[in-house]
Amino acid sequence: MASTDFDAEIKQLRATMHTIEQVLDLDGMRREIDDLGVQVGAPDLWDDQANATRVTGRLSDLQGQVDRFTAILARIGDLEALVELGREEGDADSLAEAEVELTRIAKSVETLEVRTLLSGEYDAREALVTIRAGAGGVDAADFAEMLMRMYTRWAEQHGYGVEVFDTSYAEEAGLKSATFAIHNSYAYGTLSVEAGTHRLVRISPFDNQGRRQTSFAAVEVVPVLEMTDEIEINEEEIRIDVYRSSGPGGQSVNTTDSAVRITHLPTGTVVSCQNEKSQLQNKASAMTILKSRLLALKKAEEDAHIKELKGDVAASWGDQMRNYVLNPYQVVKDLRTGFEVGNPSAVFDGDIDGFLEAGIRWRRGADQTPV
The missing domain is CATH 3.30.70.1660 (Alpha-Beta Plaits)
Structure with missing residues (x-):
């Protein structure tokens, strides 16, 4: 690859990273990281386990995003240094290595760029x-x-x-x-x-x-819903059945009726959970699944009118x-x-x-x- 190609490619990578930085609002992320760090350091954090889980999870997520961004920037800087060294010393091996790394970095930047499209x-x-x-x-x-x-x-x-x-x-x-x-x-x-x-x-x-x-x-x-999501389920609108968990081919894997099936009567939505060992744990997990599905159903209803306005989309053979x-x-x-x-x-x-x-x-x- 000619040196001018390296220059153009690296310039484009930096331009894309600048756009990603603006879309992700890295400065805002760092401010939120500082605020969450203070909350994590509070001695009473785990008095409210649900909130503590939310805070620590959010902190880990934000820090991970910032770390990924800064790591890619550092790789671009290292790539520039490698290209400069290869040119100065006429080292074809270094330039070949730089070409491979350029491809890898471009893929990482593309993946990071796709993340910015997830704004729903x-x-x-x-x-x-x-x-x-x-x-x-x-x-x-x-x-x-x-x-x-x-x-x-x-x-x-x-x-x-x-x-x-x-x-x-x-x-x-x-x-x-x-x-x-x-x-x-x-x-x-x-x-x-x-x-x-x-x-x-x-x-x-x-x-x-x-x-x-x-x-x-x-x-x-x-x-997956969070505790703050407003999806209310009336106890009178659900039917809860318990049964014995089973493995492949109907083989029993549990000697107690710990598996739980919940039916939401107004919508006919049925969910089940048998992964946990206790009926109480399975019921809690099944309720989480039910709420997530009802949220998706609500969103589908809200989107139905927009789809009608756009008209029918030509389908491929079958519906796959x-x-x-x-x-x-x-x-x-x-x-x-x-x-x-x-x-x-x-x-x-x-x-x-x-x-x-x-x-x-x-x-x-x-x-x-x-x-």
Whole structure:
């Protein structure tokens, strides 16, 4: 790469970082960090555990964002020094190393830039993900389990916590449904673009004749609510059932009726939780899930009028938003953004950042389309 290319690329990186700094309001973040630091230092902080958790979580999130920004700036500075050294000494190896680092930094800046597009009301929240097997029998159940692994692997690779609330296993293989939380700020804004119908095409490992099978799974993503969110549930409008937790194939994993299912009668919304050991803990978790789903339902109703004004969107074949094709060729393609990769194995192993970033940019463009 010529020296003028380095100069132009680094100049562009710094310009983008300056824009990101303004959008994120780094000075405001630092002021809030100072204020939260004072609160964390108070001796009575943990007298109110809910507030203490909120304060410490917010402090960790803000500090992490500031640290990521400053780390990228430092890398750009180091890159400039490496380029200058390579030029002065005519060191081709140093310039080659600089070219590799330039590509890495550009990717980091792009990822940080995508974060600035997450400005929705609940985008900064943690995510509650539910996956349900659709049409396709045992292949669909197996596909649902593959998707759950994909998202949990993605979270693990980024160091995000995962908490499984409920899993309903299919009789032969896979999952009927699963609900789990991704514990990281902006997890909802990031993963919300995954909501929709996913389609898998492959030679079925469950078909004795080795025929190609098409199966579907639905992904639902809602924000995890905080204590301050105003979602009130009338006790008279819910039905609570308790039952015994079970594992794969119906095998009992609990000898007491600790699992909890809550039905919201006015909307017909049903949630369940069997991850915790006590019925009380499962009830509390199930209520959290129910509130999150009712919030999503409320927002969907509010958005319905806007969607009507925009008119019907031309749908692709069926109603899927992404195809995972393993036979007769291999590709994973998002039908909304056009983003695709030719390595399904990597995608199912959690390599979905490209799809997430493309989806976030696509959504921002769709939101700004004139009514």
